[in-house]
Amino acid sequence: MTDIDTPVDDISEAPVAKPGKPIAWPLGLAGVALVIVGSFLSWSYDGQILNDLSINFYPNGLQILAIILALLSLVLLLVEKGPLVKLGSWLDATLGLRALGVGLVLYMVLALVAISVESDGLINVNPGGYVTLVGGLLIAVSAWMLPLHQLRDMSEARMPAWFDILSIAVLMAALLFTAAYALAQTEAWPLILCLVFVGAAATCLFRCGVMTFVSHAGQRHRKVLTLAAFAAAFLFPFTQNGDDTNMSIAGSVLVFSATAMGLNIVVGLAGLLDLGYIAFLGSGAYVAATLSTSAFATIDWKPPFLIVVLVGACVAATLGLIIGSPTLRVSGDYLAIVTLGFGEIFRFSMFNLDGNNGPNLTNGPNGIPGIPDLVLFGFDFGTDHTVAGVELTRNANYYFLLLILVGFVILTFSRLNNSRIGRGWVAIREDEKAAEAMGVNVFGLKLLAFAIGAFLAGMAGTVKAHQDGAVSPDQYIFLESAFLLAAIVLGGMGTIVGVLLGATILKVLPEKLRFFLEYRLLLFGLLLVLMMRFRPEGLVASRRRKLEFHEEDEALAVAVEEERLIAVEEAK
Template sequence: MTNTTGTTTAPEHGPVPLPPAVAHTLVTAGAIGTIASAFMSWTWTPDFPGDLTIYGYPAGLQILAIVAGALTLLYSLTLWNVRGLHRLNPAGATTPVLLTALSAFAVCWYTAIAIAVDLGGLVNLDPGAYVAVIASALPVIGALALPHPDPGTGIRGYLTKPDQPRPGKLPALAERAVITVGTALALVVFTYGIGINDDESETFIGYLLVAVFTAWALVHAGLLDRYAAISARHKGFSATLAFVAVAVFPFTQSEDHNANLGVSILVFATVALGLNIVVGLTGLLDLGYVAFLGVGAYAAALVSGSEFSRFSGVQFPFWAAALTGMAASLVFGVLIGAPTLRLRGDYLAIVTLGFGEIFRIAVNNLDGVSGPNLTNGPNGISRIPDLEVFGFDLGEAHDLGSFTLGRFANYLFLMLIFTAIVVLVFTRAADSRIGRSWIAIREDETAATAMGINGFRVKLIAFALGAALAGLAGTVMAHVNYSVNPQPYQFAGAAPPNSAFLLAAVVLGGMGTVSGPLLGASLLYLIPEKLQFLKNYELFAFGIALVLLMRFRPEGIIANRRHQLEFHENGPDEPEQGTLPDEPAVTKAGA
């Protein structure tokens, strides 16, 4: 390494003064030891979730240790200049090695501590657990002894994303193959996570540890940025594969319960995408958006033919019920938006919050006692019959070859179609003239008005369109749940849907993007569902997540390029080094 005076100095190493060859050996040997330990017994009793008692048969957290160890081994080999592996770490950075080593370290040490705490002492650990603890620590020590990624910066250097070499373009067929492989891996990871039983929270926490550190490592290796750039060049193909992956998901499940989780995630993700039009594109802070979901659900329930409906003799066909829910939400969107959208900022947020509470209180009182008999009050409308689509009863299980698709799998396919419609509407609207007007209003309403944009009309269109999309999802939710009642439709309820959940999903995932709210809603629904002890602390957990996000990545997990440039010091004409003009902007904040 040459300093500013022209003299040559030795490269700076991490906190542990070891020769690079020894450090490489430690990482490799520790990764192999971690994998080997997973084939040993970690505890003598099957009372710990996952049954870690059998030699030669990894299960539960042991499988995650194998994955983390294999990734550590793979990235350690990239530093040995193994032919063909340089593509996994183009910059030759040491940070991905450290992060993958930390994933193995975290899952092994967490498992050992959980066994000791849950079962009452270290005596419950078998030899395999001690081997895993020691072996997983070696790669961390070795990775810290490797040359520092950014000399002179201390720990901040490990958090700073290294500059990436300028990538070359692959042939179109090869790029599509990369997208296919990436989508398949994403399906496998999601399927494994959703397949963890609800009573195995320890296993799910280990899954999250491995997933977070691995994603962090892939960001620092530059792979996720390159994958995003390739997907952006093949938007139609990548979107099609994503929907195909969701359609394949029910065939990977043996329990219809997991398909039920999939339906719920799609419902809330679709509603979050509708809210993204209002918040992400137009910049209107709507704190009562969940009310439009309730309007659609109640409208569909009233014409569903339920014996508890005020119009029990009326049963609309599927398409008419869907249009009824959309139309009702659209009307309410216009009625609420027309007198309130002349307000801005905090005043608009307060008004929308008030509308959400008014809706919940109103449907709670329309029980024939406190008000007209329309919604059956706190009891809601129950026994909503299943939908029939072209004579196909979605409430019955159907055999497709050797696969049996249950009720929730049927609704998942229906909701997937609705999600595709919402995604199409969002993308077409965002790229249209009205979409550019929304963005102009979001950036500076005064300047947009001065340029001839009718701010009130543009905002009202966004408000009405977002409400209609929420109503469409509400029609499906009413039939999936068999009933509707006022309890879920509040700003911050005990469980989703609620406005705080939907707003957090948009902000966490990435405002102004398509995939951001879908990812945010998936995470915020799935994590509390699998970690039952978080049920009473959802809002606390959401708050911590948002604080951390605002500090380290305010543009969201999946960043909109415009937002990313706003939140970081580089201007729109000054992309980060190593970033192609057609790639998403790369930040140097800890990814």
């Protein structure tokens, strides 16, 4: 393989660049200097706005974010012309700079608008804000003056193993601290600026090729990548300083992610459209509630929680088999309608099992409140604990338990995806008739997908019941099923990272953007429309999924075919 520092011997492999303007590079450097200088100056006269931007030579968090974007721009400028020029055949500095330039301009425009809206107009904007805006404009202008390059295939780049591992560690650390800082924002404008920063930085890293390199490094060191991801997730509660609100949101994200991963088996692998999947989560939650020591529980048997998890998961899987057996003989729109009906039947059944319209199992619309906190192996999840001088709240305790659950769900999904069963599901999704003609047990595999997906959702439901402290039918409405499906479509069907990302976006943003309460669904619908228009394969899509929407990409087709041949060889 080619080393990243190896010179290009064949002229046909050399980067081909359109000529750029000589003034572009110094203009970009000037823009970087202005952004950094402007960020050290005061942006606002009023110290009550945007976490206090009124102090000179003492940048606050939002100004530091602008400095980070400027430093990323400086690195790419040095790749274009400077000591890092050897990387120019691998990284597209121009595309990365364009993303950073546009991001900086948008960031500063929104910052100035926020200062104007929160105070008495632009009169309260100090010179530092304008200086930083001009710097962002210069970076954007210079980026459009720089030439585009023909790059080498990043899969051929080879660096020492320690560099690959360091890259993975730096990325995970950056994600951890960015998430901690963004969640710490309680006001509207600082959070919006954080989202713009994340969007600009992520777009830059993807477009210039850095994330492609990290992706290949992760493929070469999968165990390191997995370990680093879980280490970052494990350390997240230690960044919250005892903030129980953010840990509650994080716990909800993990429950949502585990449930979405189960639905990903049904929709992403087997291609079965299920619009009533939230019922399986609800069945697990109701099993845990009725078997708990709550004063409102209706079943006298009180087994240990580990038994409750298995019972709840098995009950959900049984419901999946009961519903799937008669309904999986239809497909497409008809299957979607049937599963939608099942979700509503489950919800109304929980209403009617109140002792008047049926046996008293669920207390009807009142639900089962007062579910006590878990106590496992002497550890009380309802008590605050202090570890390494950091207070871990009740929701932080459940967060760690849910993290273990998500790890189990991911392991199950990945093993199934790489097995003969997973290949059978993919074959059914691609062409059910062809799969059946080749001897695939179509009905049996469909039913298995329903049962396993329901089993995983039931497990998540048992933990959710204790974390929430109560269950009621109103928690399991059709909209929740729609959000689960949207998380899979948004993140990338059939992938692990994509579904986790989609679930995080759709769970965190509505919670943090409560000041847009009346427009949240409108923004959600707009996001989906834009995704379906510009990236229908999802944020993090598999190569096979990308090829379905980009059939003209010959290089991608070759890569997919190579992956298929490797899978066939492994199967033999």
